[in-house]
Amino acid sequence: MSQNLVSLDITDAQVTAALDALTALENALTGLISLDNDERRRLSKMGPKSEFFCRQTLNVLGQNPQIIPPSLGLADAQADLVALDRLRPVLDRLQRIAERGADTETALGSDIMDVAREGYGLLQVSGSHQGLDAARRELSSRWAKTRRTPEPPSA
Template identity: 40%
Template sequence: MIEQVLDYDDDALARIDQALDGLLEALGPLQAMTPAERRRLFKMGPKTETFCRQALLLMEANPDAVSPALDLPRAQTHLRSVDRLRPRLQRLQQIESLLTDTITLMGVDVAERARIGFHVMRNSGAVKGLKPLQKHLGARYRRAPSRSRKG
């Protein structure tokens, strides 16, 4: 279970939203892709990155052999941006992981307390409004019939 009570009031949520808006503004024009577009791309993965870095260095050392249409400065700028953004992405991924885990733990805490409280009320007898909740829970936790194994 989660160690402490976390309660995000409207001011805290407004500060979070403001920080996220500021982050999006600072990042500039981000681009989205469809899954199909993502699959079709020749991506710069870890192995390809080494090749790309070497190829750019080679092109820089031999400018006469490189067509200006290739726009080497653009590729160099993008590679620098990748290098500079990657640590920020790692931090965002850490924040996402922490936020996901915290939300999961708060949900576990709520579910556990609700389950225990429900059982206490059910066992105590005359609690108003219990029947509809029992019916809902019965449907929620209904087990599928077990299949007999053929052996």
């Protein structure tokens, strides 16, 4: 018997509703940016330990404005911290939805592969009696192994 990790019937109306909700989300969060890989690598990252340091530092600086030069940009950093705190719950939910979506996609693909492998096995066993040799040969390309050319021995 084939596996069946998930049975899912997604209607056109559900897809439309989900896409509309994503559009509304994109419209609600118009300030989100995209970074290219080089920018992402160059930026200093704020992990959990760093976040505690940053929060404490901004708090102390906010309580002692006499030591801060105007060029530091404390107000901008404080506003960024507020924005981060507001954005995180949204991103957490999106992350959970994305993970569930990816897991569902994996399960659906696995269910499909399981049935297809079993069906291919049936074609191999009894397909020739049903005139399905050409179809089986065409499908066999999935399992064809490519030969590796051996690397010459290093000197």
